Amino acid sequence: MQRGARKREASGKAVVGVIADTHGLLRPEAVAALASVDLIVHAGDIGSAAILAELGAMAPVVAVRGNNDRDAWAASIPEIVRTEIVGCRLYVIHDLKMLAGDPEALGVDVIISGHSHRPRVEHRPGVLLLNPGSAGPRRFSLPIAVARLTLGPAGPKAEIVELEVGGRSPRRARVAGRRGLDGAGVGGAVSPP
Numbered sequence: 001m002q003r004g005a006r007k008r009e010a011s012g013k014a015v016v017g018v019i020a021d022t023h024g025l026l027r028p029e030a031v032a033a034l035a036s037v038d039l040i041v042h043a044g045d046i047g048s049a050a051i052l053a054e055l056g057a058m059a060p061v062v063a064v065r066g067n068n069d070r071d072a073w074a075a076s077i078p079e080i081v082r083t084e085i086v087g088c089r090l091y092v093i094h095d096l097k098m099l100a101g102d103p104e105a106l107g108v109d110v111i112i113s114g115h116s117h118r119p120r121v122e123h124r125p126g127v128l129l130l131n132p133g134s135a136g137p138r139r140f141s142l143p144i145a146v147a148r149l150t151l152g153p154a155g156p157k158a159e160i161v162e163l164e165v166g167g168r169s170p171r172r173a174r175v176a177g178r179r180g181l182d183g184a185g186v187g188g189a190v191s192p193p
Contacts, residue, residue, distance in 0.1 A: 014038040014086045017059065018147040018158075020094075020114025021045040021134035023068065026054050029163040030135040033146045034058060039085055041149075043114035043132065044094030049073040066094040066114060082108065088151040096131070103127050110149065110156050119145045119160040130158045138165075 017034035024047025031054070034040055040055045044066025055061045065077040081092040089108040093099055096113040103111050103124065110128045119133035133145035143162045150157045 012086050013150070013152040014088075016041055016085065016090075016149040016151065018043065018112055018130060018132040018149055019055070019135045020132050021066070021117055021136050022051050023047045023134075023136035024051065025136040026051050027135060027144070027163065027165060029144075029165055030146050031058070033148070033161045033163060037148070041090070041092055041112055043092055043112050045069060045114060045136070046074070046077075047136065062090075062092060064092050064094050086151050088156055096129070103129065110158075112149075117142050119143060119147070119162070121147075121158045121160060128156050128158060133160065133162075135163070 015037045017037035017040045019030060019034065019040065020043035022042070023045055035058070037059050040059045040061045042052065042055065042061060042063040044064045045068045046052060046063060046066065047068070052061055052063055062081055062083055063077055064081050065074050065079050069077065079094065083090050088110060090110050090112060091106055091108040092112045094113060095115040096111070099111070104126050106127070108127060110130060112130050114131060116131060117134035117139045118131065120129065120131040122129040130147055130149060132147035133143055135144060135146050138144060144165050145160050145162045148159050148161060
């Protein structure tokens, strides 16, 4: 995979697989949806080191610690990561509400978050906000999803990929322009897969 990643980086294009809120469950459907990416970003609530090891077998991984990643294995995982791939500046944080300041003022191209379990792609002036939703245990009737972030000369483009799990078909393949979902107060427990 490293050889392919270098080739894409040299051409100025890359595909980033984005996943969050696995809570210790890495579904085969999520693995399939993230196949052949150049980089995987996990936006927190990972659940175990084994999840990162499995993802790392597919592509290099950038991960942040979520509010449920409290055990010793997660102690060295940062809460915020800034990175750059093919000239695109990424800022990764688990809970968008913990972002200090205005997203547009961070000087990045894409802000990736998790936490809400709700897929979100929002274009703001100068910055793309991306939440892949949850790829782990289902919460209420929210979709099980990951995202694919395509980076290149035309700028970042994100696609939400809803996964067909447990005999349920995805409602739609893409979610674009949903606003305010990370701020929605949804209480309750995580339900089993």
